[in-house]
Amino acid sequence: MDKQERLQKVIAQSGVTSRRKAEKLIEEGKVKVNGKVVSELGVKVSANDNIEVNNIPLEKEESVYYMLYKPRGVISSVKDDKGRKVVLDFLPAIEQRVYPIGRLDYDTSGIILLTNDGEFAQLLMHPSHEIDKVYVTKVKGIPTKEALKQLKKGVQVDGDKLKAVNIQILSTDRTKNTAIIELTLHQGKNRQVRRMFENINYPVMKLKRERYSFLTLEGLQPGEFRELTRHEVSQLKQVAAKSK
Numbered sequence: 001m002d003k004q005e006r007l008q009k010v011i012a013q014s015g016v017t018s019r020r021k022a023e024k025l026i027e028e029g030k031v032k033v034n035g036k037v038v039s040e041l042g043v044k045v046s047a048n049d050n051i052e053v054n055n056i057p058l059e060k061e062e063s064v065y066y067m068l069y070k071p072r073g074v075i076s077s078v079k080d081d082k083g084r085k086v087v088l089d090f091l092p093a094i095e096q097r098v099y100p101i102g103r104l105d106y107d108t109s110g111i112i113l114l115t116n117d118g119e120f121a122q123l124l125m126h127p128s129h130e131i132d133k134v135y136v137t138k139v140k141g142i143p144t145k146e147a148l149k150q151l152k153k154g155v156q157v158d159g160d161k162l163k164a165v166n167i168q169i170l171s172t173d174r175t176k177n178t179a180i181i182e183l184t185l186h187q188g189k190n191r192q193v194r195r196m197f198e199n200i201n202y203p204v205m206k207l208k209r210e211r212y213s214f215l216t217l218e219g220l221q222p223g224e225f226r227e228l229t230r231h232e233v234s235q236l237k238q239v240a241a242k243s244k
């Protein structure tokens with residue numbers, strides 16, 4: 001017999017939308033299975049069923065997972081109105097519609113994951129899942145121990161409590177009055193590292209994400225990508241599920 005999966009999961013995996021939005025679409029009566037509207041959650045479907053979302057048949061896409069070493073000066077989105085380079089420009093032409101999991105700022109370099117698996121993306125981005133994101137930053141000034149302690153305790157910025165899980169100075173340059181700092185975040189708020197250091201008056205000059213959970217940039221140069229192995233994908237799912 002064919003494997004049965006929940007309807008919202010199948011929709012999310014097809015890359016159309018997230019699982020939560022799929023649930024909403026189902027409840028709104030916008031999803032059909034074999035020509036009939038299904039508006040309650042929990043219905044299971046198999047590969048043989050015909051699913052339509054907003055009257056458009058779902059194409060069953062194979063899930064793909066990439067990691068990219070995003071260079072600086074690149075937008076973390078699928079396209080840009082102003083014609084600037086986007087992360088997708090660095091991937092090969094593939095039929096799947098992939099998108100980045102979360103964002104790195106235009107001027108931030110480092111590791112970013114891309115996929116067409118909506119459920120996987122949601123799982124990793126959910127704030128309660130506490131995935132380690134390790135950044136290395138160069139800041140103006142040499143922060144005191146006290147200042148760094150503040151970032152570990154958490155600083156209030158524009159209504160967000162922004163906090164580092166770990167933070168340490170890697171090196172300092174007294175002549176140039178700069179410091180290189182490594183910090184680990186679990187949160188993924190907009191411009192989080194920059195806002196945290198602005199708050200303690202040591203502005204970020206350079207920022208790179210060096211690690212995402214157990215994944216590092218080893219073997220990649222800026223602008224290069226690789227596919228994640230199946231083992232890495234299932235490990236990431238486990239990491240996210242464990243820290244729920």
Ligand code: URA
Pocket residue numbers: 103104105106108190191192193194195207
């Ligand atoms: N924090 C930032 O400030 N920018 C990023 O791109 C990522 C984390």
